[in-house]
Amino acid sequence: MGFEDVLGSGKFMVTAEVSPPKGTDLSGVLAEVRQLHGLADAVNVTDNQRAVMRMSPLVLCHRLAETGFETIMHMTCRDRNRLALQSDLLAAHALGIHTVLAMSGDYPTMGDQPSTKPVFDLDSVQLLQLIEKMNNGFDFQDEPLAGHTSLCAGAAANPGARPLALQLLKLNKKVSAKARFIQTQAVFDAAVFNEFAGAIKNTGIPVIAGIIPLKSVRSARFMNAGIPGVTIPEDIMRRMETAADPVSEGLEIAAETIITIRQNCRGIHIMPVGGHGNTRRLLEMCGLD
Amino acid sequence: MIITRPKPIEEILTMLEKFPASPICVVGCGICARKIQTGGESQVSSMVSQLRRRGLDVLDGTMVHHACSAVSWNELNEEDPALAQAGILLVLSCGAGISLLGRISGKSVLPGLDTTSIGGALADDIFEGLCSMCGECDVGIFAGLCPKSGCPKSQVNGPCGGSSDGNCEVEERKCIWVRIFETLECRGMLDLLDDTRPPANHDRRL
Numbered sequence: 001m002g003f004e005d006v007l008g009s010g011k012f013m014v015t016a017e018v019s020p021p022k023g024t025d026l027s028g029v030l031a032e033v034r035q036l037h038g039l040a041d042a043v044n045v046t047d048n049q050r051a052v053m054r055m056s057p058l059v060l061c062h063r064l065a066e067t068g069f070e071t072i073m074h075m076t077c078r079d080r081n082r083l084a085l086q087s088d089l090l091a092a093h094a095l096g097i098h099t100v101l102a103m104s105g106d107y108p109t110m111g112d113q114p115s116t117k118p119v120f121d122l123d124s125v126q127l128l129q130l131i132e133k134m135n136n137g138f139d140f141q142d143e144p145l146a147g148h149t150s151l152c153a154g155a156a157a158n159p160g161a162r163p164l165a166l167q168l169l170k171l172n173k174k175v176s177a178k179a180r181f182i183q184t185q186a187v188f189d190a191a192v193f194n195e196f197a198g199a200i201k202n203t204g205i206p207v208i209a210g211i212i213p214l215k216s217v218r219s220a221r222f223m224n225a226g227i228p229g230v231t232i233p234e235d236i237m238r239r240m241e242t243a244a245d246p247v248s249e250g251l252e253i254a255a256e257t258i259i260t261i262r263q264n265c266r267g268i269h270i271m272p273v274g275g276h277g278n279t280r281r282l283l284e285m286c287g288l289d
Numbered sequence: 290m291i292i293t294r295p296k297p298i299e300e301i302l303t304m305l306e307k308f309p310a311s312p313i314c315v316v317g318c319g320i321c322a323r324k325i326q327t328g329g330e331s332q333v334s335s336m337v338s339q340l341r342r343r344g345l346d347v348l349d350g351t352m353v354h355h356a357c358s359a360v361s362w363n364e365l366n367e368e369d370p371a372l373a374q375a376g377i378l379l380v381l382s383c384g385a386g387i388s389l390l391g392r393i394s395g396k397s398v399l400p401g402l403d404t405t406s407i408g409g410a411l412a413d414d415i416f417e418g419l420c421s422m423c424g425e426c427d428v429g430i431f432a433g434l435c436p437k438s439g440c441p442k443s444q445v446n447g448p449c450g451g452s453s454d455g456n457c458e459v460e461e462r463k464c465i466w467v468r469i470f471e472t473l474e475c476r477g478m479l480d481l482l483d484d485t486r487p488p489a490n491h492d493r494r495l
Contacts, residue, residue, distance in 0.1 A: 077442075104444065121488065121491075123446050125447070125485055157450065161448070161452055162455055166447065166466060166467065169447050170446055170447025173447065185450060228450070228453065229452070
């Protein structure tokens, strides 16, 4: 079943995130994705995530599609102008990629090539509009394409960003630009997520909540300080600090979050630190395996 | 106002090594660079002293009224005929001033400053990056707070997902979108933000 069909089916969805390698060896990530067989409705493949240079997600998505995985290709506006965005969207369609997540992208100074020229020719709303146009058979300049794309486009959101009304302003523009689903930044505060979900319920857009199982208090502190848009509340930090087995505690926190928010979302998106070794266990803990 | 910052002296000295020995004149600019104290009288005088201490042949230090005006340069030459003896101008002005003098002075022109943005000044406070020179100004709908220059990602349809507690993910300051939102909310004009803004037109010939 394609991801678009899953979206329409009403099923509670599980998506899982992986990153292409920083190098040419795909064996590690392909082995990681094999662990997700039967667990994930789609695999998200990041696009120079956190502005760290990696292989193009086009290639990994294509390889995963060949092995029967449904993929969601991340596409940021940071590294490509509108010519390159259109080229890659055409390429994605030609390579059998059906779903794209349109994002602005983390700023280059956050990553490993900080002197890079930031592009941001389009923003995420304008990229969604462009995808819709190409699905209708036209390029940015309204010239007809020799073969249209058929891409299901999603968008990102950060439930914890404030003021919430300002987040909603942009989110409503994404919905108007035909975003078919939302995948959120990692949720650590269920109350904050539930408030966000309530505020966008009227749009009807399916929301897939981001989940990061914490592994240690050290990595939690790093995320709080170093990952844009991630906020881990102090009580979770304390639990991680005092836990005898921090990995299990992180999974427990993630499972509690999923159980608390699942009535208010259409699915969850697992973004583990350091691989999907515990993803099956997490899903079992919340009855989603 | 064009915002500039001084180049490190080592960079200037390395640059000067590439040019045949010739009398140097340090030229400050009487407008923006003077106001923000990167190319005023005291910075010119300090640069002259630093170069002389390193044994370089410095003819003089002088101020041109507007480095970006050919009329100002011609007036300066009339007032100070000794300038004709200079082979190298080390210019403490914005890139526009440096480039203009490069075109009209007939001398080797070297930059003493780096130009970073268009901004403004209020007493000692310098506001950097107030305009991105996009060629299609629509700042009116953003409460006069330009997101093209004020947001590192030039987001025109709302904030990116990276801000934390209303702060920019890139620079240590409030997100320009939070400022736009709060200002328009206060004025009861938030509906100005309802329409999706189109991508920029980078073809400035139109």
